[in-house]
Amino acid sequence: MTTAEAGDQPDDGEPRTPGRLRRRASRLLSQLTARSDRLINEGLARVDARKWHYAVLASLHEYGPGSQAALSRRTGIYRSDMVGVLNELAERDLVERTPDPADQRRNIVTISAPGRRQLRRLDRVLDDLHDELLAPLNPAERDQLVQLLTRLLDHHTRTP
């Protein structure tokens, strides 16, 4: 544990972030998330994708076709934003949107063969990007982080 206490003193000139600020979990989260988001977005943009694409494709692959509303619930994307995401995916022929014969309000969304291919591709891209994101941590520490974050998110999801 000699590597501990990272980020305490800036070696260069002036800009010293107050300690009270530096160790607030909320600040660490938002600062890190800003960088993480940028990293992921840029990485996905390079293969003409966005993270919502991944979420929808993964959900379709793991749980099969579903209505837009169901996809919203599974992915956490608001159903108002889902429209646009599905438009983008349909443009690229990664999913198909067909009316549900059993319920005329519903569209049934299905993943296509190219969609499955793209999903595998995105999985690899995301693996690489996460390797970059988590570079300073060893595998055990990465697990630890995921565990801690999951527990927190879980708590705040169940207890709104």
Next chain:
Amino acid sequence: MTTAEAGDQPDDGEPRTPGRLRRRASRLLSQLTARSDRLINEGLARVDARKWHYAVLASLHEYGPGSQAALSRRTGIYRSDMVGVLNELAERDLVERTPDPADQRRNIVTISAPGRRQLRRLDRVLDDLHDELLAPLNPAERDQLVQLLTRLLDHHTRTP
């Protein structure tokens, strides 16, 4: 380690988030940050403050008066956004903005007595809010989390 594997299977009906999605650090970060931000913002709004106020006041208190640009660097707030933050703080008489006699481009920003009082108050408010945010974790785990996040942020700050 029997408490592990939180959040794997939803007990209620339909909405199952794909596993590949659920354990991606980037997603955990952004989901959790969204909730954290909301929690903090609402908490601070109740005492007529925003998180930027805290950042600026803390920086002034720990490192003394400074120009707006210096404050930008210390807090990570863009200097374009700093203007508005300082307006809000000045309205509330928490800081004073006076022209630097030595450099006519600069404003020197100083914390006022009410500013110091507000800072103490915000410190207490934030302590409580973080207690809520980190509720599921024991003190050791909270430290662990802060450590891990700090190391990551550090890495991505030094290596842009």
Next chain:
DNA sequence: GTACATCGTTAGTCTGACTAACGCAATGAC
């Protein structure tokens, strides 16, 4: 003294999270 950097400021972009309201279809109560 001219070229360049810095300061405060205004304006505007982009993304993500979220709300409101719509027309329409299905469902359940009576």
Next chain:
DNA sequence: GTCATTGCGTTAGTCAGACTAACGATGTAC
């Protein structure tokens, strides 16, 4: 069977945070 309620897809729009561009004015280096 009608009617209120709920769920669906969609459009539009709000709000906040992060970030860029460009400005006039001032300071600094050569």
